[in-house]
Amino acid sequence: xxxxxxxxxxxxxxxxxxxxxxxxxxxxxxxxxxxxxxxxxxxxxxxxxxxxxxxxxxxxxxxxxxxxxxxxxxxxxxxxxxxxxxxxxxxxxxxxxxxxxxxxxxxxxxxxxxxxxxxx
Amino acid sequence: xxxxxxxxxxxxxxxxxxxxxxxxxxxxxxxxxxxxxxxxxxxxxxxxxxxxxxxxxxxxxxxxxxxxxxxxxxxxxxxxxxxxxxxxxxxxxxxxxxxxxxxxxxxxxxxxxxxxxxxxxxxxxxxxxxxxxxxxxx
Numbered sequence: 001x002x003x004x005x006x007x008x009x010x011x012x013x014x015x016x017x018x019x020x021x022x023x024x025x026x027x028x029x030x031x032x033x034x035x036x037x038x039x040x041x042x043x044x045x046x047x048x049x050x051x052x053x054x055x056x057x058x059x060x061x062x063x064x065x066x067x068x069x070x071x072x073x074x075x076x077x078x079x080x081x082x083x084x085x086x087x088x089x090x091x092x093x094x095x096x097x098x099x100x101x102x103x104x105x106x107x108x109x110x111x112x113x114x115x116x117x118x119x120x
Numbered sequence: 121x122x123x124x125x126x127x128x129x130x131x132x133x134x135x136x137x138x139x140x141x142x143x144x145x146x147x148x149x150x151x152x153x154x155x156x157x158x159x160x161x162x163x164x165x166x167x168x169x170x171x172x173x174x175x176x177x178x179x180x181x182x183x184x185x186x187x188x189x190x191x192x193x194x195x196x197x198x199x200x201x202x203x204x205x206x207x208x209x210x211x212x213x214x215x216x217x218x219x220x221x222x223x224x225x226x227x228x229x230x231x232x233x234x235x236x237x238x239x240x241x242x243x244x245x246x247x248x249x250x251x252x253x254x255x256x257x258x
Contacts, residue, residue, distance in 0.1 A: 009152050027180055028149075068180075070184060070230070071229075072188070075223065075226070107230065
């Protein structure tokens with residue numbers, strides 16, 4: 001688990017069901033923290049084999065606590081999509097807020113992700 | 121020193137503030153400090169929530185470009201509000217600055233979408249990146 005400290009702008013925790021729960025800003029400081037959590041989840045997927053739902057290579061990110069993202073944060077997410085694609089999986093974004101959706105639209109990267117739900 | 125001046129026009133009262141200047145170490149965690157300061161200035165001068173979101177993104181992109189592509193030196197950031205426009209201007213020392221680097225292209229794509237105008241100037245071993253967000257007059 002990636003624990004936040006007092007100056008981190010982001011916390012990212014892998015829950016029991018394998019969902020990465022993110023809270024904070026996905027920026028230059030938060031991106032590396034997110035990448036560590038994704039790497040932890042990828043290691044779990046590699047160790048556990050093909051018994052996971054909804055599909056073996058998927059990384060699910062709960063974005064309900066994310067209210068800011070910039071291009072450096074987006075690069076962290078895109079790295080995860082590339083690796084997921086190599087495994088035959090995808091990156092699933094859950095509870096995505098308008099701030100994140102807008103950046104994905106601006107950069108033409110919305111279709112790199114599977115948007116499971118939007119935050120109101 | 122920052123100054124605030126209210127200028128009455130026929131349509132709307134436009135507030136002028138600035139320049140507000142920050143000098144920050146090239147530490148990624150301090151990008152948030154620049155965003156917080158910018159959103160404070162923008163709020164003070166009547167920008168709405170959507171415009172403030174755009175300003176925060178613009179400031180962050182300026183910080184990304186200067187921290188990731190600068191020479192690990194102090195980042196000077198200046199905010200200026202006048203004529204209904206918020207301008208952020210960031211400056212730092214550079215060794216080598218490839219404006220066509222893929223990461224910078226992504227930065228510029230975002231700046232093009234959230235700003236009315238932006239630019240990168242390279243002079244005498246320094247990079248200056250500026251971006252402006254217009255205030256709605258509705």
